[in-house]
Amino acid sequence: MKLYLVQHGNAVSKDENPDRPLSNQGRTDVARVADFAEPLKITVDYLWHSRKSRAVQTAQILAGVIKARKGISERDDINPNDEITGLEQELSKVSADVMVVGHMPFLGRLASELLSGSENANTVRFRQGGIACLNYDKDTGWQIEWMITPDVLTGT
Numbered sequence: 001m002k003l004y005l006v007q008h009g010n011a012v013s014k015d016e017n018p019d020r021p022l023s024n025q026g027r028t029d030v031a032r033v034a035d036f037a038e039p040l041k042i043t044v045d046y047l048w049h050s051r052k053s054r055a056v057q058t059a060q061i062l063a064g065v066i067k068a069r070k071g072i073s074e075r076d077d078i079n080p081n082d083e084i085t086g087l088e089q090e091l092s093k094v095s096a097d098v099m100v101v102g103h104m105p106f107l108g109r110l111a112s113e114l115l116s117g118s119e120n121a122n123t124v125r126f127r128q129g130g131i132a133c134l135n136y137d138k139d140t141g142w143q144i145e146w147m148i149t150p151d152v153l154t155g156t
Helices: 024-040 053-063 085-094 106-116 150-154
Strands: 002-007 046-050 072-075 098-102 131-137 141-148
Touching: 002 053, 002 106, 024 053, 024 141, 024 150, 046 053, 053 072, 053 098, 085 098, 085 106, 098 106, 106 131, 106 141
Parallel strands: 002 098, 046 072, 046 098
Antiparallel strands: 002 131, 131 141
16 A cells, blocks of 8 residues: 655745635646656545645646546545544555645654654654655555655755
């Protein structure tokens, strides 16, 4: 099973727009990551994202290159400060490849719990618009397979 964790791209400030859609830089960064991911031909069973506009827009950009066999759907339980328990339990039951487009600190806590058994371990340094690919093997558990971030692609 592969789990792709994606932090939404950079968003505008609340002062600029209370809905906080992606900024121009955020759209550019996510598109750059999508362009990089396209030749990888990533296919998932599910692509889940939060209802927040910045996550919706990030998922839409990625959906142009990521095939989601069972569809793309919004979830109410992957917001920044949501508990990770529900999603963690669901992931253990689906045994499917999943992409989750969400927010910090939720994604960081989920990755840390899966990789180390402690949601406070800070095991992955997420970047806005980046993808972390985790792989589950029954013998070794969860491991980071690869990670790509916009700054790696631009060399900044």
